[in-house]
Amino acid sequence: MLIIQLAINGIAVGCIYALVALGLVLIYKATEAVNFAQGDLMMLGAFFALTFISFGGLPFWVGLALAIIGMAAVGMIMERLVLRPILGQPQFAVIMVTIGVGFILRSGATMIPGWGTSSQALPTPFSNQTLDVAGLVMAQEHLAIIGATVILCALLYGFFRHTRFGIAMQAASQNQLAAAYMGIPIKRVSAATWAIAAAVAALGGVLLAPIALVEANMGFVVLKAFPAAVLGGFASLPGAVIGGVVIGLIEVFSGRYISDTARNLAPFVVLLAVLVIRPEGLFAEPKKRRA
Amino acid sequence: MALLEIRNIETYYGPVAAIRGVSLDVEEGKIVTLLGGNGAGKTTLLRTISGIVDPQKGTVAFAGAMIQGADPDAIVLKGIAHVPEGREVFPFLSVRDNLRMGAYTRRDPDGVAKDLELVFGYFPILRERAELAASQLSGGQQQMLAIGRAVMARPKLMLLDEPSLGLSPLLVKQIFGIVQRINREQGVSVLLVEQNARMALQVADFGYVLELGRIVMENTAAKLMESEDVSEAYLGNKQQGVRGERRWRRKKQWR
Ligand SMILES: Nc1ncnc2c1ncn2[C@@H]1O[C@H](COP(=O)(O)OP(=O)(O)O)[C@@H](O)[C@H]1O
Ligand SMILES: [Mg+2]
Numbered sequence: 324m325l326i327i328q329l330a331i332n333g334i335a336v337g338c339i340y341a342l343v344a345l346g347l348v349l350i351y352k353a354t355e356a357v358n359f360a361q362g363d364l365m366m367l368g369a370f371f372a373l374t375f376i377s378f379g380g381l382p383f384w385v386g387l388a389l390a391i392i393g394m395a396a397v398g399m400i401m402e403r404l405v406l407r408p409i410l411g412q413p414q415f416a417v418i419m420v421t422i423g424v425g426f427i428l429r430s431g432a433t434m435i436p437g438w439g440t441s442s443q444a445l446p447t448p449f450s451n452q453t454l455d456v457a458g459l460v461m462a463q464e465h466l467a468i469i470g471a472t473v474i475l476c477a478l479l480y481g482f483f484r485h486t487r488f489g490i491a492m493q494a495a496s497q498n499q500l501a502a503a504y505m506g507i508p509i510k511r512v513s514a515a516t517w518a519i520a521a522a523v524a525a526l527g528g529v530l531l532a533p534i535a536l537v538e539a540n541m542g543f544v545v546l547k548a549f550p551a552a553v554l555g556g557f558a559s560l561p562g563a564v565i566g567g568v569v570i571g572l573i574e575v576f577s578g579r580y581i582s583d584t585a586r587n588l589a590p591f592v593v594l595l596a597v598l599v600i601r602p603e604g605l606f607a608e609p610k611k612r613r614a
Numbered sequence: 615m616a617l618l619e620i621r622n623i624e625t626y627y628g629p630v631a632a633i634r635g636v637s638l639d640v641e642e643g644k645i646v647t648l649l650g651g652n653g654a655g656k657t658t659l660l661r662t663i664s665g666i667v668d669p670q671k672g673t674v675a676f677a678g679a680m681i682q683g684a685d686p687d688a689i690v691l692k693g694i695a696h697v698p699e700g701r702e703v704f705p706f707l708s709v710r711d712n713l714r715m716g717a718y719t720r721r722d723p724d725g726v727a728k729d730l731e732l733v734f735g736y737f738p739i740l741r742e743r744a745e746l747a748a749s750q751l752s753g754g755q756q757q758m759l760a761i762g763r764a765v766m767a768r769p770k771l772m773l774l775d776e777p778s779l780g781l782s783p784l785l786v787k788q789i790f791g792i793v794q795r796i797n798r799e800q801g802v803s804v805l806l807v808e809q810n811a812r813m814a815l816q817v818a819d820f821g822y823v824l825e826l827g828r829i830v831m832e833n834t835a836a837k838l839m840e841s842e843d844v845s846e847a848y849l850g851n852k853q854q855g856v857r858g859e860r861r862w863r864r865k866k867q868w869r
Contacts, residue, residue: 506690
């Protein structure tokens with residue numbers, strides 16, 4: 324029983340990492356650079372939701388939807404203002420820009436009245452409620468996190484596999500020049516990529532809120548998403564999700580059976596082990612081949 | 615009026631001129647070949663036509679409309695499909711999805727489905743491997759995929775950039791044969807860029823020779839095939855001694 328409860332707990336925590344890792348991988352596939360602002364986009368999404376729900380008095384689901392839409396817009400604006408101008412520059416330029424954007428978002432959030440420097444709770448329909456099934460006591464917020472992640476993954480899968488624009492986004496990430504030759508609108512694809520990454524971050528932020536708190540530094544959860552993404556090969560969306568869940572499970576179990584220090588250490592030990600033994604990650608796609 | 619009329623195009627990479635005043639016509643329904651050695655500017659000229667790079671000067675008229683400097687998607691929509699050098703397939707998409715991407719700008723699903731069958735008819739191996747990732751195809755099959763992908767755009771003009779690169783003579787012959795069929799049966803005009811002059815001149819109606827960004831010769835394919843200069847420079851009929859010296863001088867005059 325305890326094992327199952329720990330597992331659910333671990334999967335839920337892992338889903339949060341998975342959501343951040345998904346955003347990282349989406350951007351990495353499109354730009355071949357790491358988006359260091361991904362965690363801060365998550366923080367901003369959580370503050371959006373807090374504003375709509377706690378301050379604006381909107382129902383939770385409406386607030387969540389608005390936060391996701393709002394963050395998609397933020398992602399597009401970010402792409403247009405700071406990323407498109409450096410298109411074609413070396414990857415480190417993109418990385419520096421995202422680090423800068425992260426700093427601006429973090430300090431910007433502390434300057435906004437009402438957001439401030441303190442931690443705040445985001446009330447959700449599942450906060451502090453449990454579900455008892457056959458002697459198992461499960462936190463509803465954990466189940467909500469898992470459910471929402473599963474739904475999001477299904478949506479993303481359908482979008483990337485079966486819609487014309489989704490396939491075009493894959494095509495552009497695999498060979499941008501060829502995509503341009505086909506008449507695929509590269510700029511729209513790039514804007515859409517950032518919009519999706521930011522929207523996924525918003526969902527992650529809102530889901531994280533009940534188990535953490537909303538505050539300017541909540542984006543540092545991205546440090547746990549890096550091992551998740553690397554574990555998944557950094558270029559695979561399913562890999563990111565599985566990597567996130569694996570990291571979550573490792574964390575929870577090592578915290579319970581070894582020590583609290585081990586809880587924070589274990590994911591990185593596993594990460595190093597993977598990098599040494601299988602540097603392409605557990606779920607890497609074959610090496611990019613320019614045929 | 616020709617389908618494609620290029621006039622005095624100049625294209626630069628930074629300060630470096632890659633195309634220095636090229637004029638060229640592709641008549642409707644014809645196969646025109648553009649010959650030239652490595653670095654002559656062939657790929658750059660095709661990229662200029664496709665809108666991947668913009669010319670500094672000059673005009674590109676296609677079916678009567680000026681298209682120089684337009685975006686690539688607008689140019690695909692107008693009816694120009696590009697088969698890039700080195701195939702450039704989407705490695706992790708299935709063969710079928712690669713072909714679908716060729717039809718990205720089209721809004722007629724029924725026509726696209728029909729053309730998918732058409733492409734499978736020309737290249738039956740692509741139907742057999744439709745669900746495989748493109749990276750799993752051989753070089754020749756990837757070239758077929760790249761050509762099929764262009765056909766999916768239902769173009770009026772197809773730009774082919776060195777389709778023979780790295781393929782066996784037998785395979786090249788087969789692929790050129792299908793290009794010829796597509797040209798005749800679908801009425802697609804073709805601008806064929808090649809270093810393999812002999813093969814290209816066998817299927818082409820007309821040819822141009824490009825050197826250092828300038829057209830140095832143009833004639834019917836039959837005439838070019840007979841021409842001493844082309845013969846020596848591109849058909850491998852090199853001759854020794856005095857003739858070699860003469861060729862060098864002649865080549866110098868081209869520049
Ligand atoms: N992306 C680029 N940046 C700078 N110079 C380029 C680029 N692509 C090609 N060139 C230069 O332009 C000239 C023509 O190249 P290209 O059009 O590729 O020739 P070809 O296709 O005939 O081999 C060459 O001198 C080449 O070095
Ligand atoms: Mg070339």
